[in-house]
Amino acid sequence: MSHEAVLHGDAHGHDDHGHHEHHDTFLTKYVFSQDHKMIAKQFLITGMVWAVLGGLMSVLFRLQLGYPDSTFPFLEDLLGKWAKGGRISPEAYYALVTTHGTVLVFFVLTAGLSGTFANFLIPLQVGARDMASPFMNMLSYWFFFAASIVMLSSMFVETGPFSGGWTAYPPLSALGDASPGSKTGMDLWIVSMALFVVSSLLGGLNYIATILNMRTKGMSMTRLPLTIWALFFTAVLGVLSFPVLFSGFILLIFDRNFGTSFYLSDIFVNGVGALPNEGGSAILYQHLFWFLGHPEVYIILLPAMGMVSEILSINSRKPIFGYMAMIGSLFAIAILAFLVWAHHMFVTGLNPFLGSVFVLLTLLIAVPSAIKVFNWLTTLWRGNIRFTPAMMFAIGFVSLFISGGLTGIWLGNSALDIHLHDTYFVIAHFHIVMGVASMFGMFAGIYHWFPKMYGKQLNNTLGYIHFWVTIAGAYLIFWPMHYEGLAGMPRRYYDFSIWESFKQFGELNKFISLVSMIVFMVQLLFLFNFFYSIFKGRKLTNQNPWNANTLEWTAPINPGHGNWVGEIPEVHRWAYDYGKDGVDFIPQTTPVGADESQH
Amino acid sequence: MSTATVETTKSWGGGKSPFNVEYGKLMMWYFLMSDAFTFGAFLISYGTIRFSTNGWPDPNEVFRSFPFAPEGVHAPLVFVSVMTFILIVSSVTMVLAVKAGQEMDKKAVVKYMIWTIIGGIAFLSCQAWEWNHLHHEGAWWGRNPFLNADGTASSTNFTNYFFTITGFHGFHVFSGVIINIIMLIMTLLDKFEQRGHYLMIEKAGLYWHFVDLVWVFVFTCFYLI
Amino acid sequence: MSHTAQHEESHGAGEVKKVTIILSVLTIIELILGFWMMDIHNVGMRLAIKGSIVILMMAKAFYIVAYFMHLKHELKNLIMTIVVPLGLFIWFIIAFLYDGNSFRNLRNTYDPYFKERATIKVEKKEEGHGEAAHEAVADTTAHASDTAAVENKH
Numbered sequence: 001m002s003h004e005a006v007l008h009g010d011a012h013g014h015d016d017h018g019h020h021e022h023h024d025t026f027l028t029k030y031v032f033s034q035d036h037k038m039i040a041k042q043f044l045i046t047g048m049v050w051a052v053l054g055g056l057m058s059v060l061f062r063l064q065l066g067y068p069d070s071t072f073p074f075l076e077d078l079l080g081k082w083a084k085g086g087r088i089s090p091e092a093y094y095a096l097v098t099t100h101g102t103v104l105v106f107f108v109l110t111a112g113l114s115g116t117f118a119n120f121l122i123p124l125q126v127g128a129r130d131m132a133s134p135f136m137n138m139l140s141y142w143f144f145f146a147a148s149i150v151m152l153s154s155m156f157v158e159t160g161p162f163s164g165g166w167t168a169y170p171p172l173s174a175l176g177d178a179s180p181g182s183k184t185g186m187d188l189w190i191v192s193m194a195l196f197v198v199s200s201l202l203g204g205l206n207y208i209a210t211i212l213n214m215r216t217k218g219m220s221m222t223r224l225p226l227t228i229w230a231l232f233f234t235a236v237l238g239v240l241s242f243p244v245l246f247s248g249f250i251l252l253i254f255d256r257n258f259g260t261s262f263y264l265s266d267i268f269v270n271g272v273g274a275l276p277n278e279g280g281s282a283i284l285y286q287h288l289f290w291f292l293g294h295p296e297v298y299i300i301l302l303p304a305m306g307m308v309s310e311i312l313s314i315n316s317r318k319p320i321f322g323y324m325a326m327i328g329s330l331f332a333i334a335i336l337a338f339l340v341w342a343h344h345m346f347v348t349g350l351n352p353f354l355g356s357v358f359v360l361l362t363l364l365i366a367v368p369s370a371i372k373v374f375n376w377l378t379t380l381w382r383g384n385i386r387f388t389p390a391m392m393f394a395i396g397f398v399s400l401f402i403s404g405g406l407t408g409i410w411l412g413n414s415a416l417d418i419h420l421h422d423t424y425f426v427i428a429h430f431h432i433v434m435g436v437a438s439m440f441g442m443f444a445g446i447y448h449w450f451p452k453m454y455g456k457q458l459n460n461t462l463g464y465i466h467f468w469v470t471i472a473g474a475y476l477i478f479w480p481m482h483y484e485g486l487a488g489m490p491r492r493y494y495d496f497s498i499w500e501s502f503k504q505f506g507e508l509n510k511f512i513s514l515v516s517m518i519v520f521m522v523q524l525l526f527l528f529n530f531f532y533s534i535f536k537g538r539k540l541t542n543q544n545p546w547n548a549n550t551l552e553w554t555a556p557i558n559p560g561h562g563n564w565v566g567e568i569p570e571v572h573r574w575a576y577d578y579g580k581d582g583v584d585f586i587p588q589t590t591p592v593g594a595d596e597s598q599h
Numbered sequence: 600m601s602t603a604t605v606e607t608t609k610s611w612g613g614g615k616s617p618f619n620v621e622y623g624k625l626m627m628w629y630f631l632m633s634d635a636f637t638f639g640a641f642l643i644s645y646g647t648i649r650f651s652t653n654g655w656p657d658p659n660e661v662f663r664s665f666p667f668a669p670e671g672v673h674a675p676l677v678f679v680s681v682m683t684f685i686l687i688v689s690s691v692t693m694v695l696a697v698k699a700g701q702e703m704d705k706k707a708v709v710k711y712m713i714w715t716i717i718g719g720i721a722f723l724s725c726q727a728w729e730w731n732h733l734h735h736e737g738a739w740w741g742r743n744p745f746l747n748a749d750g751t752a753s754s755t756n757f758t759n760y761f762f763t764i765t766g767f768h769g770f771h772v773f774s775g776v777i778i779n780i781i782m783l784i785m786t787l788l789d790k791f792e793q794r795g796h797y798l799m800i801e802k803a804g805l806y807w808h809f810v811d812l813v814w815v816f817v818f819t820c821f822y823l824i
Numbered sequence: 825m826s827h828t829a830q831h832e833e834s835h836g837a838g839e840v841k842k843v844t845i846i847l848s849v850l851t852i853i854e855l856i857l858g859f860w861m862m863d864i865h866n867v868g869m870r871l872a873i874k875g876s877i878v879i880l881m882m883a884k885a886f887y888i889v890a891y892f893m894h895l896k897h898e899l900k901n902l903i904m905t906i907v908v909p910l911g912l913f914i915w916f917i918i919a920f921l922y923d924g925n926s927f928r929n930l931r932n933t934y935d936p937y938f939k940e941r942a943t944i945k946v947e948k949k950e951e952g953h954g955e956a957a958h959e960a961v962a963d964t965t966a967h968a969s970d971t972a973a974v975e976n977k978h
Contacts, residue, residue: 127613132622205629209622217614239633240909247640251763259741260759262644266937279754281927284647287920288640338912342919351926354919571613610899618902628902632909639913643920650924653932653942659862676858683851691844694892698837750945808892812885819881823858824874 032142034134035561039141040120041453044446046148047112048527054103059520061096064088066513068497082160090494091180094163097492098181099155101166102189104435106196107151109300111144113442114238117303118207118231120449124552125225127216127569129562132209136202143199147192154188162189165492167289170263170282174255177269186256190249197242197249204242207235216551218571222327223588225550225575226320229327230306233334234299241295241338248288255280283348290341297434298337302330304441305372308394310575311448312376314548315391316383317584319576322375329368329375336365346414347421355414362412369405373398384579388546389463393444396471397437403475404433407482422492425485428478436474443470446530451545455558456537462529466522473519480508549575549587627802631809634771638813641767642820645760654747656757658822661745664732679822682725683814689718690811693779697804700797705786708800712783715807719776726769730762738762761821768817771810778803843891850884 024033033039060079063072064087071086082092119137123130131137154161163181164172172178173186211224211232251262261277263285268274313320320326342350342358350358376398385391407429410416420426443466450458489502496502496509544553551571555563569589577586581597610617618625649655659675668674692714699707737744740762743755782803791797854877861873890896895903931938 132626136626201630201633205626205633208629209626212618213616213622213625215613217612219613220611223613236909239629240636240912243633243637244640247637247644250767251641251644254740254759254763260763261741261755262648262759266935279648279652279756281648281651281924283923283927284644284651284920287647287923288644291640291916339915342923349927349930351923354922354926358919618899618905620898620902625902628906632906635910639916643917646917647920647924650921651927651931653928653938659858675862676855680851680855684848687844687847687851690888690892691840694840695837697894698840746946751942752944752946805893808888811892812888815881815884815888819854819877823854823877 032138034130034138036119036123036131036134036137037453037559037561039137040116042141043111043115043119043144046145047108047116048530050103050107050112050148052523052527054100054108055520055523057096057100057103059517060088061093061100062513062516064093064494065496066510068495091160091163093494094165094179094492095155095161095181095185098163098165099151099161102162102193103151105166105296105300106193107144107148109435109438109442110200110238110296111196113438113445114231114234114299114303115141115144115203116442117227117307117445117449118203118235120453121227121552122207122210122231123214124452124555124559124563125228125550126211126214127219127551127571128210128214129564129568131206132214133206137206140199140203140206143195143202147195147199150188150192150195154185154192157184157188159183159185161185167286167293168252169289170252170255170285171267174252174263174285175267175275176256190253190256194246194249197246200238200242204235204238207231208239211235216568216571219551219588222324223571223574225306226309226323226326226330227303227306229330230302230309233330234302237295237299237302237334237337241292241299244288245292248285248292251288252285283345283350286345286348287342290344291338293344294341295337297430298333300434300438301441302333304397304438304445305330307441307445307448308397309372309376309379310550311390311394311444312379312398313576313578314448314546315386315388315394316380317386317578318379318383319578319580320375321378321381322371323574323576325371326375329371332368333365336361336368340365343412343414343417346417352414359412359414363409365412366405366409369401373402373405388447389458389460389467390444390448392464392467393440393447396467397440397444399471400432400437400440400474404429404431404437408433419488420485422490423485424481424489424491427491428481428485431481432474432478436478440470443467443526448546449552450530450533451540452552452555454534454537455540456533457540457545458533458537459529462525466526466529469522470519473515473522476515477512477519480512484508544587547585549577549585551588554587554589621798624798624802624805627805631805634809638764638767638816641760641764642816645764645820648756648760652754652756654749654751654753656743656745656753657748660748661733662729662822664729666728676822678725678729679818682722682729683818685718685722685725686811686814689715689722690808692718693804693807697797697801700791700800703792703797705789705792708786708791708797709783712779712786712800716776716779716783719772719779719807723769723772723776726765726772730765733758733761764817765821768810768813771813775803775807775810778806839891843887846887847884850880850887854880 028034030038033042060075063075072083073086075083075086075088079088079092082089082095088096119131122128159180161181162168162173162185163179164186168186168189172182176183176186211228215221215224251260254260255262255264255277261280263282264275264277264280265282266274267277309320309326340358340362342354343362346355346358380395407425411420411426411429447458447463450456484502484505487501487505489496489505497506540557543555543557546553551569554569556565571588572591573586573588575588578584580586610619616622616625620628662679663673663675665672665674665678692711696708696711696715699711733739738758738761740759741755743753743758745753745757747753782800785791785799786797791799857873857877857880861870864870864873895906932942
């Protein structure tokens with residue numbers, strides 16, 4: 001067997017898929033599928049289910065924050081003993097906040113976003129029949145599914161789900177008796193997260209190997225679309241940072257169950273006295289957690305950045321501005337992501353000198369971020385813009401990334417952070433820059449690639465309604481929170497109405513809660529659009545509805561397992577030849593003409 | 600960016616592996632890197648706790664027993680150096696197995712895989728003996744009978760970390776032995792002869808060497824310094 | 825025959841033998857340093873020995889990765905993708921250990937109980953029995969404050 005064949009064992013193994021269709025049963029086609037496109041859809045739909053659940057949770061606790069004195073009898077029907085008399089109990093409130101955070105960060109914006117689009121786009125855009133290892137890819141989804149089931153079941157245990165915040169700091173997470181949620185709920189939470197780490201590891205290794213090894217002929221690294229670059233760095237971040245969280249969780253499990261004191265020291269409990277645990281350090285857990293936690297922010301954000309770059313360029317009918325600078329800034333962000341974790345810990349007793357180094361490194365991230373923002377703006381500049389729903393969401397992403405990123409500069413300063421830490425200012429910052437912005441990236445990706453996924457079109461009018469209400473709502477919800485935070489209103493509090501100084505925000509909180517409900521309703525409209533269009537949407541007649549250059553649009557409208565019929569196309573140019581020499585667009589597969597101008 | 604020439608001859612031009620390695624081996628490398636971060640996080644946590652604690656037991660006072668040695672005979676560092684050499688030797692036999700695989704020499708592969716497996720089992724037995732011995736001395740997770748080097752009371756984190764990290768490493772050795780046994784069976788069934796290459800042995804080899812590599816760090820961090 | 829295999833033959837059995845010997849020698853030097861360190865109580869000297877043991881450890885790691893895991897004979901780009909991310913360990917280690925050290929100093933300064941504990945000598949009883957050590961702690965806690973006061977004067 002020749003060396004080449006050995007190197008591409010699997011890639012060539014898929015070649016025959018193009019020629020004859022497999023006879024799949026329902027189970028192998030829709031459930032235990034090894035086709036990357038089906039796995040992507042599985043990730044997407046599981047992510048959507050979680051997004052609805054997580055969103056519903058936020059509506060419920062906003063109800064408590066906005067109307068602390070009112071009772072809602074339907075809550076008792078819904079939550080039973082967690083909302084006696086129609087008012088959410090403090091325990092339930094913390095459980096909702098915690099689960100909302102965990103679910104949105106890990107299940108929706110990590111698995112649902114990068115899991116979906118890495119699976120869907122990597123093989124299609126680099127020109128491969130499937131992932132390097134389709135089997136591992138399938139396992140990756142099923143580990144995620146198992147994690148989902150465990151997390152879901154934690155909500156139905158007697159003592160409730162974990163309620164110590166999504167960061168799961170000890171001692172609340174390490175001592176089973178610390179709160180009701182620290183009992184079985186926390187055990188299930190850790191198991192779920194461990195399964196999730198395995199899932200992301202299996203996926204990440206696959207994405208990296210596919211991007212490096214399975215590119216089609218002519219697809220050099222500098223011809224890759226920016227989505228692929230972003231997903232590549234996302235995978236690298238995940239592979240290197242999740243193991244650290246995993247180690248931290250193993251130590252946490254020992255602390256919980258085997259009497260160790262890795263994170264525990266000098267704890268006095270009312271009525272019990274001093275605990276025997278000695279010599280541990282809760283700060284150690286925070287270090288380990290944030291060593292993952294900060295790269296995690298970019299795991300969430302980078303895929304959105306990549307897709308937005310792609311969509312902005314396609315819909316401005318212009319090449320992306322500063323392609324190499326975009327890759328360079330992605331690389332810089334990926335490196336810096338690992339060096340700045342302790343800026344989440346300025347007020348925990350971190351050494352102040354060390355803190356100042358972390359301030360410096362943190363503020364450095366502003367440089368690559370600014371490069372990306374200006375490149376997006378200059379891509380739009382004098383473009384022939386098509387305002388498709390995907391484009392609207394992409395522009396919305398840039399807007400949110402700017403307004404949320406600027407407050408990051410405030411929070412990155414350790415001196416300012418003393419005042420702002422754990423206030424609503426932080427909530428506003430990370431929801432805008434990471435939460436809502438990445439959601440916008442995800443929506444942009446769904447609107448843009450839906451035709452490729454299902455061979456149907458989404459309804460545009462519903463798309464515009466979805467966009468305008470969501471962007472207005474996002475700013476109306478989170479902008480006022482900056483003022484609340486500056487006034488010192490702390491996060492994670494159950495009821496603000498008992499403090500004289502926060503009473504002034506009563507009406508504002510009511511307003512925020514109201515808007516959040518409207519925004520949630522509009523997301524249901526989007527879900528309707530999504531599922532209705534899968535079955536009843538306008539059928540795609542054109543293989544390339546957006547007149548885009550990248551390889552996925554050269555595949556058939558409903559590609560089978562193996563993506564291309566016949567040979568995999570060969571690539572001759574980069575992905576951004578829009579409006580070159582007066583031609584609207586030149587797909588990557590078009591050979592370079594003799595009289596074509598140089599860049 | 601120049602689109603004028605299509606440079607398919609270059610290894611990064613697509614259509615071939617830029618690193619000249621098959622995807623499975625690439626994944627194994629990156630998996631090991633991620634595993635290095637798992638172990639790194641453990642060892643760095645251990646270091647952090649050691650740095651934030653005032654005293655620490657002297658390893659030579661703790662690990663000084665040897666199987667079948669008479670009571671009262673203290674031989675610090677001796678037993679652990681035996682363990683270290685066992686692991687290094689099994690790593691060497693693994694290299695030889697990989698090499699034999701590249702030369703398509705089935706008999707030699709079988710021979711060296713058997714030696715590697717024996718080495719792995721020997722290491723695990725040593726570790727089991729040491730754990731058992733320490734357990735009899737009263738050490739376990741959450742229990743530390745040893746005093747700090749300066750005679751003050753020690754926190755339990757000495758034993759906590761020792762058992763957690765050597766346990767995690769032992770788990771890796773154990774799974775490595777299982778993988779090696781599977782490889783041996785596949786070799787005996789001529790699976791690799793049929794495929795025409797012994798790449799699976801190479802991947803198992805990478806994993807086995809990584810286990811050896813981790814031991815180098817664990818050995819130094821717990822027994823020497 | 826594959827390209828990689830031809831690669832191998834040039835770095836044949838001689839290399840394996842050489843690396844085995846190097847690894848054994850390095851381990852033996854480590855052990856000698858370890859034995860030597862048992863009789864040394866000078867803090868600076870001990871630190872120097874520990875430092876050299878760490879350097880020897882890195883050398884061993886290099887030989888295992890480079891020759892046994894064959895990284896040295898892979899393409900340069902592959903080497904870079906492995907080595908560059910490992911560079912993250914530098915800041916990982918520095919920041920964690922620095923903050924660990926700072927946490928100890930903080931507690932020694934502001935937590936009298938923490939400091940006190942580190943100065944109570946436990947009388948050495950029969951070695952190796954958990955209960956013995958714990959009883960010893962209980963015995964000495966009564967005199968804790970006196971001892972601490974004495975220690976502070978030094």
